[in-house]
Every structure is written in C-alpha cells, then in structure tokens.
Amino acid sequence: MSRPQARLGDLSVGFVHSLADALRLLGHDPLPLLAEYGLDPARLDAAGARLSIPHYMRLGHAAIQLTGNPALGLHMGRASRLSYAGLAGVTAAQAPTVREAARCLTRFEPLFAANYRGQSSFHEDSQGAWLRFYSISPYNAYNRFVVDCLLFSWLQQLGEVAGAAITAERVEIEFDAPLYAAQYPPGTLFASPTNQLRLSQATLALRNPAHCPSTWRQMLAIAEAELGQLTRTRGLRERITQLIGPLLNGGREPELEEVASRLKLPTWTLRRKLAEEGTQFRAILNDTRHDLAVTYIRDTELAFGEIAYLLGFGSAEAFARAFKRWNGLTPGEFRRGRHR
Secondary structure, eight states, X not given: OOOOOOOSEEEETHHHHHHHHHHHHTTOOOHHHHHHTTOOHHHHHSTTOEEEHHHHHHHHHHHHHXXXXXXXHHHHHHHOOGGGGHHHHHHHTTOSBHHHHHHHHHHTGGGTEEETTOOOEEEEOSSEEEEEEOOOSSOOTTTHHHHHHHHHHHHHHHHHHHTSOOOOSEEEOSSOOOTTGGGSOTTOBOSOXXXXXXXXXXXXXXXXXXXXXXXXXHHHHHHHHHHHHHHHTOOHHHHHHHHHHHHOBTTBOOOHHHHHHHTXXXXXXXXXXXXXXXXXXXXXXXXXXXXXXXXXXXXXXXOHHHHHHHTTOSSHHHHHHHHHHHHSSOHHHXXXXXXX
C-alpha cells in the first residue's frame, strides 16, 4: 500500500502574487521568471491552486538573484493583500477588529498554507498579543525571505483591516541580523528563539471601518466549514504525521505517549487503532523522517548535519546510516544523483 508523502508542505499561489507585485515595484517584469517555474497565468488563476514550499523557496531565491536584493521578502510582505490569503483573508477583511482579523488569519491558515513542521499561532495576554510563525531552520538564502514575507504581510494585511498603517511594538527574528538589517523596524531583535511580532492592546482594538456584522458571520461560518472538512478528511496516519513533524528537532524524536496525548487518546487505544490499520507508530515515524529527508536533500541546500538536526537525529552519522538503510544510497550520493 502506498503512503502519502510527508512533504514540507504547500502554499496557495496567492503568495506568488505578492512576489510578482514586489518585483514590479523593484522595476522587474515577473512573467518570465514565473513562466520558468511553471507558474503561467492559467495556473495562477486556478481555484485552490497550490505550490510546494520547496518550489516557493527556490522561486524566491531566484527572484532575489534577479533583483540583487536580499531584502525582497520585506518588499513582498509590504506588497501583500488580504485577498492573497484566499478564503481566510477575505474572511479576515470583514473582522470587526484587528484582534479578530489576527485570530482569523492564524486559525484558518491551513486553508491557504500547510507546513508539516509547524504553523502560525496567536497568543494574547493583558498587555497585547504575539503572532508567531514557524519556519525551517537553520537559515540560508532560500528561507530567510519566507520569514520576512510572512511577518510583514501580517502588518500589511492587518493595516488593511484597520484602514491605516499599523506598527509592531516588537519584532523578533530567529536568524542572525542580515546585511539588510537596517530595513527592519527599529529595535528588531535578531537571533531570537521564535519568529514573532508583538501588537499592543490599543492596536488589537482598532476597528474595521468596512466591517459588516452579517457578512462577517456568514464568512466565518463558511471558513469554519472548510476547515472542518479539511480536518475530517485526514486519516489517523496523516494526523500523526502532522503531529510528528513539529516534534522532530535537535536530536530528539517524539514518543508514542506524547503523540497519543496530543490526539487525546490513551496510549493503548492509539496502538490498537494503528494495529487495525496494519501499521505501528515507529513505522510512521520512520516514514515521516524518510520523506522529509528526501525533500530536504532534493529541494534545499541544507547541510546534512542541519538536516540531521531537523529530523531529530543525534548526529549526522546516525542520519547518514538511516538514510542509506532507507534508500541504499548515502545522502551525498542521493544529492549528487539529483543534481545531474
């Protein structure tokens, strides 16, 4: 029986529109580059069209090379529009306040972006709220722009809701300060534990002048129904795979008990359900690691030690042994074969 690929994830082609807009603002025609990556107008116009995260990362890197501008992700974020986030964005555009729009964009993120290693979240306290974004690390030229784009598209899109520009009280970025660090808001903290931005209670309370209560409730119901349908169509194996992804990191691998707890199932029940499906937790863990390893090696320029870290192996040597057992090739042999 074939198993579903545990890809890094995929995104709505709406993200490509932000990139195209940023290229135009920087004086470049985006169409030849998009065509080179198979993103012709027909594909960009297709309802529900997606592209893989590695494909998006390669496209963004090529756009940075075209423009010679490593800060392209910041320009993309500022060129973003709520409509580019599909149903989630259109729903957020009718939210009564910036607070509800931020909740909407993070809650319904699975409708326009799926990342098997984690997802965005909203955390409010008495003083304000953090909007957090997960990205692949360690960082390189292929993935820094993704963080830039996402964090600053939030500010742009939430400003669209407020009808005026908004600023973050604080911006924290996981990677070290890049050469273009001066283009970030003053006080941006680099080399942080998390990618996140802080909004004050005053900003969260800003009201949407275009809010229509009945339209908001209708759009919210449609988005909830879409999210519910997406959740219902996932089988137990896929749900476990999506839980495993964010838990793999830094020489640590998730345990059955931890995953069972997140599924709100007794350990013995989860073990029994997997046996009924003819599989075991260890098999799903190994399949997830294998599929992610293939994707990392094929579609990114990450070093093998970095990939080992991301997949929860204690060392690059342990990862290399596992990869050869899975594929009959070392990671280096596999990558060289892909690049021929």
